[in-house]
Amino acid sequence: MANSLSPQPGVKTVDENSDNWHRVSPLAILYYIEKLFIILLNNLFYMLPALFVLWDKIQANPWIATGIISGILGLISFFSVWSFMVFRYRLSEGTVEVKSGIFSKKHVNLPFNRIQNVKIEQPFYYRFFNFSSMAFDSGGSLSQEARLIALPLSFAKRLQLEINEYKSSIAYEASVNEDNLEQGKASSNPADEIIENTRSISDLILHGITSNRIYIILAALAPFVDDIFSFLGEKLEGVGIDVQSHLANDPIWQIGIFAISLFLLVVGLMTMLSIIGAIIIFYGYTLSRTHDKYIRRSGLITKHEVSVPLSRIQVAVMKQDLLDILFGRFNLRLDQLNAQISTMNAGGTDTSKLLVPSVFAYECRDIIERVFPNHQLHDIDFIAISKRFITRYLSFIVLPITAILSYSSFHNDGLSPLVPVGVFIGLTGLVYGRWLRWGYQVNRHYIYIQKGLLGRDKYCLPITKIQKITFSQSYFMKKNQLASLKIYLGSGSYNIPLIDQEHAQSIYDYVLYKVESEAKSWM
Amino acid sequence: METPFTNAILDVQHSQITSPVKTPLDAHYAIVDTAVSTVFWSVLLIIALCVVMQPLWPIPQAGRDIAINIIIGISAVVTLIVVFGYFAEKAKGYCVREQDITLFKGLIFNKIITQPICRIQHIEVKRGPIDRKVGLAKLHVFSAGDISQTFEIPGLALETANSIRNEILAHKEMQHHG
Numbered sequence: 001m002a003n004s005l006s007p008q009p010g011v012k013t014v015d016e017n018s019d020n021w022h023r024v025s026p027l028a029i030l031y032y033i034e035k036l037f038i039i040l041l042n043n044l045f046y047m048l049p050a051l052f053v054l055w056d057k058i059q060a061n062p063w064i065a066t067g068i069i070s071g072i073l074g075l076i077s078f079f080s081v082w083s084f085m086v087f088r089y090r091l092s093e094g095t096v097e098v099k100s101g102i103f104s105k106k107h108v109n110l111p112f113n114r115i116q117n118v119k120i121e122q123p124f125y126y127r128f129f130n131f132s133s134m135a136f137d138s139g140g141s142l143s144q145e146a147r148l149i150a151l152p153l154s155f156a157k158r159l160q161l162e163i164n165e166y167k168s169s170i171a172y173e174a175s176v177n178e179d180n181l182e183q184g185k186a187s188s189n190p191a192d193e194i195i196e197n198t199r200s201i202s203d204l205i206l207h208g209i210t211s212n213r214i215y216i217i218l219a220a221l222a223p224f225v226d227d228i229f230s231f232l233g234e235k236l237e238g239v240g241i242d243v244q245s246h247l248a249n250d251p252i253w254q255i256g257i258f259a260i261s262l263f264l265l266v267v268g269l270m271t272m273l274s275i276i277g278a279i280i281i282f283y284g285y286t287l288s289r290t291h292d293k294y295i296r297r298s299g300l301i302t303k304h305e306v307s308v309p310l311s312r313i314q315v316a317v318m319k320q321d322l323l324d325i326l327f328g329r330f331n332l333r334l335d336q337l338n339a340q341i342s343t344m345n346a347g348g349t350d351t352s353k354l355l356v357p358s359v360f361a362y363e364c365r366d367i368i369e370r371v372f373p374n375h376q377l378h379d380i381d382f383i384a385i386s387k388r389f390i391t392r393y394l395s396f397i398v399l400p401i402t403a404i405l406s407y408s409s410f411h412n413d414g415l416s417p418l419v420p421v422g423v424f425i426g427l428t429g430l431v432y433g434r435w436l437r438w439g440y441q442v443n444r445h446y447i448y449i450q451k452g453l454l455g456r457d458k459y460c461l462p463i464t465k466i467q468k469i470t471f472s473q474s475y476f477m478k479k480n481q482l483a484s485l486k487i488y489l490g491s492g493s494y495n496i497p498l499i500d501q502e503h504a505q506s507i508y509d510y511v512l513y514k515v516e517s518e519a520k521s522w523m
Numbered sequence: 524m525e526t527p528f529t530n531a532i533l534d535v536q537h538s539q540i541t542s543p544v545k546t547p548l549d550a551h552y553a554i555v556d557t558a559v560s561t562v563f564w565s566v567l568l569i570i571a572l573c574v575v576m577q578p579l580w581p582i583p584q585a586g587r588d589i590a591i592n593i594i595i596g597i598s599a600v601v602t603l604i605v606v607f608g609y610f611a612e613k614a615k616g617y618c619v620r621e622q623d624i625t626l627f628k629g630l631i632f633n634k635i636i637t638q639p640i641c642r643i644q645h646i647e648v649k650r651g652p653i654d655r656k657v658g659l660a661k662l663h664v665f666s667a668g669d670i671s672q673t674f675e676i677p678g679l680a681l682e683t684a685n686s687i688r689n690e691i692l693a694h695k696e697m698q699h700h701g
Binding site for chain 2: 337466467468469470471472473474475478488490505508509512515516517519522
């Protein structure tokens, strides 16, 4: 343990006989059981309607159900043991090699210097034994993600340290002749972590409340209220509650109160779920930083750890949902490469993003400051985009929809003429709200974009990291001296629609000038 | 919301940059491309017509009429698309400057996409069978990030494509990254 802390490149210290393939601890079986179980649960979700229909039959023959369930459990255990048996890993000459897979064999070979992120996870079933699993992200494609399951925690931590040291020693050699302004001293002790931010339970509860979108779901369900109630009515009748007779006999106020309390119950229940979700994901949240990294740790059941080098961060986003605006909180997101984000999503957890939930503007300012010095995302004034934005969406989307609806309501008695009028007013309101939120601003080092509809998202794009830029203009836009810009970063593309043509041209020129003349590394 | 924009970005060096100017693609390209899509659609529509008209498993007359009307309708739309495609391909162009490479495209929406050479990850000269026949090539430029939007200059004469590629590979920033 002690000798591994000395800054010495190579991995020999971690693994003595490095040419052999190793098995992991049998605890890996638990990992596979969990994984298969999650897959099963995900698919069960689609089978729920069938279960609901067949419920009576299952009740009648419990033995068959027991048989099926125990069969499934047996299969899960069988495949978990098998997966564990075929899993091998090897650490040699600065690479991680992993062999895995039953039917489709997979052999991943990942050199340390290609590893972008080392993530240590501790699911609850590993915690009793002090074990952990490690995930290595490479910048590239999905198939190049390696995972070492079931390693002792101390070993995992040592390996993580080794990899980081190995990488920083290589990077240091490579960047000696580059004058790196952001990181004055290249490699200090990598263990010097400073805690930048923590989140209390009340923050998380607030995050749960604001991030839940129940009101949107309810609004979407509104047109089907009749169907839902008649369906529920039938089901309740089956249980012995006759809704129809209650509706017919009880006074209106009683039904009204009943409906309101039912509504509040649903909202409350969904909010509770959302709060519980937020607490499970973000419990014990800490964001700490070393000289060149942000490290995020959180999780109630499974502890996640994500470490992101500051230089890899491509964009900072301050997101606010409607309720966040009321409470004055932001969700801060620092995005890396696109490929990595999709890797994480494919893993089924967006817990791996560098997200700071429900923080105040000044905290956002401080956290972003480390990544993008002298940014002004938190208090910049945005320039509005052209009002033509409204005209464009009205004429190309809202009016055609309204026209079709009016036509069908004119020829069809079932459709009240109020519908097209309502739709028109509603959509126009949305377009107007969208326009109201759009804004942009540029200064020497950053481009800022604001957009949103109910919520509000603010983006900070560092100009030196831009990959390419598109200037586009239609015939009508040219006539009105407007143009749109699309900016591509490693993390994705960002639009600035319908702004003054000359300003767009000068931003386009300036971006290219800045990127090309400075040619700074974007990774 | 409306704040006056002051931003001193115009310095001496900057004003020396000239805006990219469109160089048209190879003169044959738009015709070749249109010919290919015309042949493709014609074959498809003729097959559809044969299926409808074949005597082995006769389709009732009413169904046949409907099918033929549908085919005529599709042909009209396809003709429009092909004609539009001809002019759209003809409108494409490119520009190679010292520090970047630009693609011009669009008939209704004019797009100017500029890729700084220092951000190029790798570069490919691609030639399909038809390209080989007529001596054309596509230049495919890759950078990090949004994979959905590829940067591809079609319809270059092979020598032009190769010399652009060599020019880019010889750029000092590319050598720097290896």
